[in-house]
Amino acid sequence: MDRAKNFLELTKEEHECLSRLTVPPRRVGRDSCFYEDFALRGIRVDRVEPGVVVCSFKVPPRLTDRTGKLAVGAIANLIDEVGNAVVQEEALPMNVSVDMSISYLATAKLNDELEITSRVLGKRGGYFGTIVLITNKSTGEIIAEGRHSLFCLHASKM
Numbered sequence: 001m002d003r004a005k006n007f008l009e010l011t012k013e014e015h016e017c018l019s020r021l022t023v024p025p026r027r028v029g030r031d032s033c034f035y036e037d038f039a040l041r042g043i044r045v046d047r048v049e050p051g052v053v054v055c056s057f058k059v060p061p062r063l064t065d066r067t068g069k070l071a072v073g074a075i076a077n078l079i080d081e082v083g084n085a086v087v088q089e090e091a092l093p094m095n096v097s098v099d100m101s102i103s104y105l106a107t108a109k110l111n112d113e114l115e116i117t118s119r120v121l122g123k124r125g126g127y128f129g130t131i132v133l134i135t136n137k138s139t140g141e142i143i144a145e146g147r148h149s150l151f152c153l154h155a156s157k158m
Contacts, residue, residue, distance in 0.1 A: 038062060039077050043116075051120040053086045056137070059112045070108040075134065075144050076100065078116055083130040083148030086118040095128065095150040102146040106136070113137040126152045 010018065047054040063074040079102055084095050108114055115137050121129035128150045134143040 039074065040081060043078075043081075046115075051086065053082060053118045055082055055116040055118075057114045057116060059108050059110055059114065061110060064110050068110050070112070070114075070143070072104060075104065075108075076102055076146075078134060079132045079144065079146035079148060082116045082118045083132045083146065084150060086120055086130050087123075087128040087150060087152075095152040097148065098127070098151050099149040100146055102144055104144050105142045106144075108134075108136060108143050114143065121147075128152075 042058060042060055044056045045053065046056050057078065059070045063071055065071040079100060080097055083100075084097070087095060113136070115135050116132065117135075118130055118132045121131055123129075130148045130150065132144075132146040132148060134145075135141065136143060
């Protein structure tokens with residue numbers, strides 16, 4: 001436990017640097033939030049068809065782990081976001097992830113160009129199933145495959 005605590009403890013220089021940060025208030029609907037700016041900045045939508053969304057993403061330094069590879073948490077986040085995008089309908093409440101199953105098959109390195117393809121597997125009521133495939137554009141190697149279940153209780157028509 002002490003090793004973990006020491007590892008997470010900030011140095012004096014890091015503490016001073018962090019204390020100088022200013023975070024301006026966010027205007028809802030007008031400003032991007034820290035999460036969007038940090039995790040999703042750089043993703044490009046290449047193609048949208050009914051039931052399919054294809055995106056490109058270049059692995060940035062901010063999403064790599066200590067070995068310089070795309071962090072598994074970042075991969076899970078991309079699967080969550082792009083899996084949701086394929087079923088999201090404008091002006092309706094956001095879908096809620098019910099379950100995700102991810103197979104991590106290879107790694108992506110800093111500056112690798114990735115293709116993220118999300119497809120709808122099916123829909124029953126407000127329950128959707130999607131599959132998300134992340135591949136390395138230059139090698140064709142599959143980085144990860146995720147199956148994503150989502151639920152959205154849409155407003156009643158009454």
